[in-house]
Amino acid sequence: LKVLSVVGARPQFIKAFPVSDALRRDHDEVLVHTGQHYDESMSGVFFDELDIPEPDYNLGVGSGGHAAQTAEMMTRLDAVVADEAPDVVLVYGDTNSTLAAALVAAKRDPALAHVEAGLRSHNWEMPEEVNRVLTDHCSDLLFAPSESAAETLAAEGIRDGVSVTGDVQYDAVLRVREAARERSTILDGLDLRDGEYVLATVHRAANTDDRGRLEGIVEGLASSELPVVFPVHPRTEGALEASGLWSRLADAENVVLVEPVGYLDFVRLLDGAERVATDSGGVQKEAFYLDTRCLTLRDETEWTETVDAGWNTLVGADATAIRAALADDDPLPEKPSLYGDGSAAERIVAALSEYEHA
Ligand code: UD1
Ligand code: UDP
Structure with a gap:
């Protein structure tokens, strides 16, 4: 499968780190950085310390109002998607980079896959809520971090293509916790x-x-x-x-x-x-x-x-x-297990492989 992954903001570099790693074992990945975040401390540092491959494309979009930033990302990304003709466009979370890529994919051939599908704050004033709802409704493959996220999608009429994978940020934390201590x-x-x-x-x-x-x-x-x-x-x-x-x-x-x-x-x-x-x-x-x-x-x-x-x-x-x-010093309750077991990236790649063979 040829997967074009789109990242742009700090949390997306971190989310992509375990997924890219697993993805590249079985599939071809083209990595696109929109340039939404660009300071060394908001972008470069993560690529260096997490050994994330250099992006194949940096769209260099930078900061701007919502409309200008999203529109510029769409225009520049559309040309890359046309050239690369991926099977799947993979997006993360709820930023303007996520929405721009979702809209580009929805209007072209590739399938759209969304990591962190089904999250809702139910606050429509929040730019991220708009981004995540629209992205989910454009997506063909939806990777939900929890059962409740999958239930939210079902309540909105989205059932096909949904898998509960757990949270890729749990994978990321588990990978670096010891190294961080040392x-x-x-x-x-x-x-x-x-x-x-x-x-x-x-x-x-x-x-x-x-x-x-x-x-x-x-x-x-x-x-x-x-x-x-x-x-x-x-x-x-x-x-x-x-x-x-x-x-x-x-x-x-x-x-x-x-x-x-x-x-x-x-x-x-x-x-x-x-x-x-x-x-x-x-x-x-x-x-x-x-x-x-x-x-x-x-x-x-x-x-x-x-x-x-x-x-x-x-x-x-x-x-x-x-x-x-x-x-507040109330003791914390016993910790339940939420958001999976640290193998969300593997589950996402397995779902992509299944999609390839369906
Ligand atoms: C964005 C996401 C938000 C996410 C956050 C992660 C949207 C709408 N918001 O918010 O969901 O939680 O990233 O951190 O997509 N700036 C710099 N250098 C940088 C990046 C930003 O100076 O490298 C400054 C600029 O003044 C810019 C402002 O930060 O205008 C906001 O950046 P922007 O990417 O638009 O939104 P965030 O607040 O970072
Ligand atoms: N983070 C980081 N350095 C910081 C602050 C946050 O590496 O100085 C990481 C943090 O571990 C988490 C991610 O950035 O993985 C969260 O990003 P942010 O809070 O910017 O965005 P959000 O998650 O709210 O979209």
């Missing part, structure tokens, strides 16, 4: 000790583009008793600077602002954290895999199983709620 020097570098700091990440538009919410998060984090290490996404850096909140964090005694870090360092930070406060999709799951308590800085989540299991708490963006959640 090789990452980030804790020493930041003078942090296991179990004695909070990790924070923020980048959702709903938080960065709303001054009230951003301020609530800043004040909540600044009130932490434990040191807070905060690798700052470029979008958030821009928003903090524009709203005058950067200095509030930079001056806070307990907050350590750092550039976005590579995957090994991030997994090490998350593994060692006493808890994590995040609005990231991927980090909520990775926290669960690494036994770290998670506070989600949003009002809803797609990863509802982690909340139901008692390992993830939705705290929103209110300073008082964040302060209270940072101090």
Whole structure:
């Protein structure tokens, strides 16, 4: 099978890392990077440290408004799909890169395969919700990380082509956890000790583009008793600077602002954290895999199983709620097994092989 995989944003490099590896054993892969993320710390570092093959194409699209960015990706990708004539276009998650590739594939010959199908926040204001719903409805093969994601698809009338594979990010975490413990020097570098700091990440538009919410998060984090290490996404850096909140964090005694870090360092930070406060999709799951308590800085989540299991708490963006959640010491319940067994990549490739022979 000739599979054209499309990635573009940080979490997609990480999701593609186990899948590409498994895919290349049995099939031909053409890897396309849309260029949605382009800073070394948001893109290059992952290709280097995870040994992801160099993309065959980098579309160099860069940043822009939703329409301009998505349209530019579609135009440039359409030419590549026409030239390469793949059997399958493989997309990940819910970014503008995902949607652009889905629409291109839907209007050309290749089948469309979607990793992380069936996730819903039920918040239509969220750009990612639009991207994931439209992508699912264009897809021929849908790889759901959980039974409940498959049930969501069924409720929307999508039954054909769905397989429950588990979560590829679980595969990714399992692959690097030990290496991160052995090789990452980030804790020493930041003078942090296991179990004695909070990790924070923020980048959702709903938080960065709303001054009230951003301020609530800043004040909540600044009130932490434990040191807070905060690798700052470029979008958030821009928003903090524009709203005058950067200095509030930079001056806070307990907050350590750092550039976005590579995957090994991030997994090490998350593994060692006493808890994590995040609005990231991927980090909520990775926290669960690494036994770290998670506070989600949003009002809803797609990863509802982690909340139901008692390992993830939705705290929103209110300073008082964040302060209270940072101090909450209720013991964590026993951990159920969610999102598969770490062989999602193998299951995805098996489903692709089955499709080839059907
Ligand atoms: C995107 C995805 C989001 C995903 C996130 C992962 C969409 C709509 N959003 O959000 O779902 O969770 O990636 O991190 O696709 N920037 C840089 N350097 C970079 C990349 C971005 O400076 O390498 C800055 C630019 O100012 C840019 C802004 O960050 O305008 C936002 O980047 P963009 O890719 O549009 O969205 P993200 O917020 O990163
Ligand atoms: N991540 C990383 N370095 C960082 C922050 C996050 O390597 O400084 C990784 C993290 O381990 C996870 C992914 O990036 O695998 C999550 O990406 P992000 O939060 O940007 O996007 P989302 O998952 O919300 O789409």
